[in-house]
């Protein structure tokens with residue numbers, strides 16, 4: 093055990109940090125894109141505060157098509173774009189581009205689901221008080237749905253974490269890359285098991301942390 | 315002078331086979347300072363009327379004249395400004411569940427650009443004092459009873475010092491004792507602040523207790539209107555007689 097950690101500890105630690113880096117940074121950018129998309133999907137529905145049924149239907153289709161693209165295909169498909177954006181198509185930073193792009197439409201749907209939970213009557217009340225659409229979005233929709241958005245965030249993080257393992261197999265670094273290099277290419281299964289344990293730990297930590305945050309944030313149940 | 319004058323208001327939902335005429339040629343005058351009741355059976359069109367008054371539904375035709383200007387013809391910023399002259403108390407309260415009582419009451423005040431923090435805090439204290447919830451300022455709606463939630467909704471609706479308070483079934487979810495207290499509060503607000511109040515209800519006793527004038531509506535039309543004593547002592551319409559007999563039964 094001690095010998096194992098002496099030999100691989102620093103590699104595994106660096107891999108964990110790299111996985112976290114890819115997950116958190118791409119989640120951030122994916123939310124920058126996905127959150128407004130989710131808001132737009134919600135408020136342009138018929139009967140909502142900025143109804144635009146045709147646009148909503150088209151936009152909904154676009155989001156669905158983007159979502160149905162398998163991650164690994166998207167990753168190869170956008171290599172020229174990735175190169176143009178970050179100068180290279182390999183390494184952890186390059187992996188941020190496909191990770192962000194594939195998570196964004198997924199996050200848009202998660203956000204949409206969270207916002208839908210809010211009673212339409214509350215939005216109407218805000219309308220009656222003379223709130224603008226922007227005020228309704230920023231002060232009612234996004235505030236009332238915070239607990240649900242936090243739960244969505246934990247699901248998104250775990251999903252992105254899973255994607256980072258795939259980028260690892262094509263040289264993007266992180267725990268996935270370690271598992272691939274040692275477990276698949278050199279048959280050192282102990283190292284691979286160690287990465288699996290670390291990934292499971294990361295998932296559990298994210299889950300527990302955000303469950304707790306969401307429960308703390310929710311003022312409906314106390 | 316009439317504060318609100320509804321003229322030939324018609325509201326049609328849907329088209330073709332799904333067409334429902336919820337309101338048909340409704341005309342009403344609500345005088346400044348009055349407590350006006352609108353009573354009718356389920357499905358008569360009461361909520362639709364309130365939703366038209368608060369411009370949540372655009373009337374199909376007709377006018378809603380508040381203070382001399384027609385709401386039905388307004389849009390955008392003009393409508394938003396006009397809406398601040400009306401306070402709406404919804405049947406389901408529609409409070410912000412993630413905000414405290416004080417934050418709920420402050421919500422409409424904070425919509426104004428460059429609001430004064432201290433002035434908002436002072437106004438909120440005043441409002442919560444008025445509705446008897448000063449000790450619940452930091453509580454969340456989930457921690458309140460139905461009657462208390464209703465009081466928060468009233469405080470919030472009064473925040474912008476509206477000229478008229480529109481209440482949809484303000485007592486339908488409350489027990490008799492709480493109902494009494496709620497009606498006393500509304501009467502108090504009317505007297506102290508001079509706010510005109512329009513109450514929608516299906517309960518005769520509510521109208522009897524606090525309304526000055528009443529309109530009885532049935533199938534989207536005004537069956538009759540007048541002072542409460544006129545209408546209830548000499549009912550001229552079938553619906554009114556039905557409402558009265560139901561009470562005795």
Ligand SMILES: Nc1ncnc2c1ncn2[C@@H]1O[C@H](COP(=O)(O)OP(=O)(O)OP(=O)(O)O)[C@@H](O)[C@H]1O
Nearest residue numbers: 327334336354355356357358359360361362363516
């Ligand atoms: N959005 C809508 N689309 C279609 N029909 C509607 C809509 N809103 C109301 N209606 C119809 O209009 C009529 C009047 O409804 P309304 O809700 O105003 O009645 P109400 O008097 O408030 O009844 P209640 O006492 O049961 O609340 C009903 O026939 C109802 O089905």
Ligand SMILES: [Mg+2]
Nearest residue numbers: 357360361362
């Ligand atoms: Mg109703």
